[in-house]
Amino acid sequence: MRNARPNLVGVNIYGGLGNQMFQYAAGLTLSERLGAELCFDIRHYERKDRGDRRLGLRDFGIELQSARVPPFKIGRRIATALRLLPTPFRGGTRLVSVEGFDPRFLKLTAPAALSGFFQSWHYFEGHEASVRRAFDIKRLATPRTAELAAELAAARNPVAIHIRRGDYTNSPETVAFFGLLHAEHYFAAKAALEARVERPTYFLFSDDPDIALAELQGWQGLRPVTGFSAYEDMHLMSSCRHFIIANSTFSWWAAWLGAAPDKLVIGPKQWFGPDYPYPVDPTDRSPPGWLMV
Incomplete structure (x- = not known):
């Protein structure tokens, strides 16, 4: 993945299961809206300081294609073309979510990188059926x-x-x-x-x-x-x-x-x-x- 891939949505995944689910739902919605491939940065769960957090998305049977996504830095919220984004997102758009719904999410174009919390149902409004299919709760039985x-x-x-x-x-x-x-x-x-x-x-x-x-x-x-x-x-x-x-x-x-x-x-x-x-x-x-x- 040395070159930018124009039809790609990447999501930085971290935190407990609830946070992972909000992050995944936002990425899934954006990828569906843009008709883009969806990938994830899961390096957080390889760190020694992750505490007792585990990558629970896999318990739903979700396959997580790996990619390097720009890290989340609290206090920053931007959605703009960034030359410094790592490949495969270079020249793409990025959204950092700190709190609530950011309407600039609706204007993102591919390649797009998501980092943050995305703790709002508005991020997947209109895509609820896809989110429910992804989070098949019966798989946790x-x-x-x-x-x-x-x-x-x-x-x-x-x-x-x-x-x-x-x-x-x-x-x-x-x-x-x-x-x-x-x-x-x-x-x-x-x-x-x-x-x-x-x-x-x-x-x-x-x-x-x-x-x-x-x-x-x-x-x-x-x-x-x-x-x-x-x-x-x-x-x-x-x-x-x-x-x-x-x-x-x-x-x-x-x-x-x-x-x-x-x-x-x-x-x-x-x-x-x-x-x-x-x-x-x-x-x-x-x-x-x-x-x-």
């Missing part, structure tokens, strides 16, 4: 999930509740940056859901289930789901009919992939903490029909 998946399918109104803690709690600085939802949000969401849904049954998913249960003390009939991998959790969460999500791309995707046509998704109005440095458009994370409390 395992023999271990079969029994609970069957129980969820038989329940009248199973509700997935997600409490995200993990790296959000590393320090006061990360709490102020990402935001940490507490019982007030979840009980407000519960009241909003029960005003619309009859006889719900609640299933709690969390990366720290003991603290999550303590946080929701007094919630009757709340059943913790434990002992599964994150990818099994996403399958089981998406198998529910309704959703109370955290400020987490992981639970966002589990809710979005939920197949019930009458599903109710309730999320937080305040997605980030008070120290988050970028303006946030709440519609980026609330597709039509979702409720934010």
Whole structure:
């Protein structure tokens, strides 16, 4: 790949599964719009400092053709012809996404390079069917999930509740940056859901289930789901009919992939903490029909 390839879209992939899915969805949409070949830079997962992140896109059976894509640098957002882009994107366009939907995405031409978060459903608006085909949630099922998946399918109104803690709690600085939802949000969401849904049954998913249960003390009939991998959790969460999500791309995707046509998704109005440095458009994370409390 020594020369520029005019019919190419490249995406820099990094972060946890939810971030990977937003990045892939944006690349897939752009490649479909431009009629271009899609490729990915996955070198992040070869680094020793990647932490516990893994390349979860492959669990969906997605083949990732490799290419070198310009790295993401926070604070930069550009969409212009750049002579310094590495081949095969030299002379092409580039978009760096820091926060929300950037309408310049609609003006990109091939070859195009994408780096950033792309955390908005607007990036794949009009291409939802292709994204759902790519993220076939059934591929995340395992023999271990079969029994609970069957129980969820038989329940009248199973509700997935997600409490995200993990790296959000590393320090006061990360709490102020990402935001940490507490019982007030979840009980407000519960009241909003029960005003619309009859006889719900609640299933709690969390990366720290003991603290999550303590946080929701007094919630009757709340059943913790434990002992599964994150990818099994996403399958089981998406198998529910309704959703109370955290400020987490992981639970966002589990809710979005939920197949019930009458599903109710309730999320937080305040997605980030008070120290988050970028303006946030709440519609980026609330597709039509979702409720934010």
